[in-house]
Amino acid sequence: MSNLLPEEKKKAIKKELILRLFxxxxxxxxxxxxxxxxxxxxxxxxxxxxxNQVSNELEIYKKSILFKNNNLLSKSLDVELLKxxxxxxxxxxxxxxxxxxxxxxxxxxxxKIKGIFYEKISEIKKGEQEYDISLTVKGVAxxxxxxxxxxxxxxxxxxxxxxxxxxxGLVKDENIDFSIKISGKSE
Numbered sequence: 001m002s003n004l005l006p007e008e009k010k011k012a013i014k015k016e017l018i019l020r021l022f023x024x025x026x027x028x029x030x031x032x033x034x035x036x037x038x039x040x041x042x043x044x045x046x047x048x049x050x051x052n053q054v055s056n057e058l059e060i061y062k063k064s065i066l067f068k069n070n071n072l073l074s075k076s077l078d079v080e081l082l083k084x085x086x087x088x089x090x091x092x093x094x095x096x097x098x099x100x101x102x103x104x105x106x107x108x109x110x111x112k113i114k115g116i117f118y119e120k121i122s123e124i125k126k127g128e129q130e131y132d133i134s135l136t137v138k139g140v141a142x143x144x145x146x147x148x149x150x151x152x153x154x155x156x157x158x159x160x161x162x163x164x165x166x167x168x169g170l171v172k173d174e175n176i177d178f179s180i181k182i183s184g185k186s187e
Contacts, residue, residue, distance in 0.1 A: 103137055115139075117136040137178075138180075163180060
């Protein structure tokens with residue numbers, strides 16, 4: 001089929017087609033935005049109302065006598081807890097620093113301590129509460145003889161009730177990894 005329309009008519013039809021496409025696009029865009037606004041408005045109203053209600057209740061609570069009394073009660077409870085902790089420490093005070101100091105003083109230069117682990121075990125005997133102290137010393141000894149000397153010095157210390165070291169730890173001659181368990185009583 002031959003092209004029977006003149007050029008001016010073709011341009012007019014093309015402009016009309018583009019105008020129709022723009023109109024359809026903007027109508028759909030307007031419809032989408034309108035539907036979104038209509039659907040989201042109730043959710044926004046509910047969230048704003050809930051937020052306002054919570055704010056109002058919080059203000060009422062803060063102004064109430066109950067809140068002021070709870071605050072005073074909380075402060076007095078904190079003071080009593082601090083007093084209780086101070087009394088508990090006074091009765092169960094064990095100078096762990098002194099025990100660790102004794103261990104470190106007994107080691108020679110051939111002994112390297114990697115860690116000291118402390119545990120306090122509570123027992124009730126004869127109606128009185130007693131505390132057993134367990135220290136675990138882990139480290140490396142350059143020589144077997146220096147490790148044996150270190151263990152003997154710990155055993156001779158009167159603050160330690162028991163020094164437990166497995167004999168199997170003395171198999172190697174040099175660079176010996178060790179773990180010594182030391183038991184004691186609180187004062």
